[in-house]
Amino acid sequence: MEWKIDRIRDRCASCAKVYAHDERVISAITLDAEERAVRRDVCVACKPADAVTIVWWETRFQQHAPKKKKVDFDRLLRVFEAWQKSPPRDSESLLYLITLLLVRKRYLKLVDLVSEEGKEFLRLRKPGPTEQWYLAPAPLLTPADLPPLRLRLEELIDGSIEEEEMPASVDAEAAAGS
Numbered sequence: 431m432e433w434k435i436d437r438i439r440d441r442c443a444s445c446a447k448v449y450a451h452d453e454r455v456i457s458a459i460t461l462d463a464e465e466r467a468v469r470r471d472v473c474v475a476c477k478p479a480d481a482v483t484i485v486w487w488e489t490r491f492q493q494h495a496p497k498k499k500k501v502d503f504d505r506l507l508r509v510f511e512a513w514q515k516s517p518p519r520d521s522e523s524l525l526y527l528i529t530l531l532l533v534r535k536r537y538l539k540l541v542d543l544v545s546e547e548g549k550e551f552l553r554l555r556k557p558g559p560t561e562q563w564y565l566a567p568a569p570l571l572t573p574a575d576l577p578p579l580r581l582r583l584e585e586l587i588d589g590s591i592e593e594e595e596m597p598a599s600v601d602a603e604a605a606a607g608s
């Protein structure tokens with residue numbers, strides 16, 4: 431698996447303006463030219479307009495980067511919901527990991543495993559006043575697929591996933607049975 435990680439975070443990815451200390455920065459999960467999910471950090475003036483399919487959040491630029499940030503699970507849920515509407519290309523494994531993380535944190539309830547046209551999907555329910563149902567792909571993964579996926583997700587959502595937050599198994603049958 432390969433993806434590009436843009437490590438230059440001290441300037442706007444769109445207009446290249448260098449950030450001042452404490453300047454507002456918009457981070458957005460958007461699509462690159464190949465329709466793959468990428469994170470772009472831009473200045474307020476370059477804030478993306480499409481609020482339906484793009485998940486974005488705001489931080490302030492710090493000259494001295496703070497230590498690891500915790501995962502914002504509400505942000506993760508917004509990514510999940512945005513990708514229900516328009517999934518990026520090759521995002522199935524990533525979406526599966528997001529799904530398992532959200533189930534583990536009880537943001538989503540796993541109802542069962544269904545097969546459609548030879549593919550497996552997790553059927554999920556979001557508890558709350560307006561109950562929502564979702565289908566998310568459950569591709570076949572092995573435990574060895576997890577570390578690179580985890581790194582990619584951490585980069586995308588700008589937060590590090592704690593070991594105990596990680597799913598214990600990538601097996602969909604086991605997940606649905608638990």
Ligand SMILES: [Zn+2]
Binds near residue numbers: 442444472473
């Ligand atoms: Zn800009």
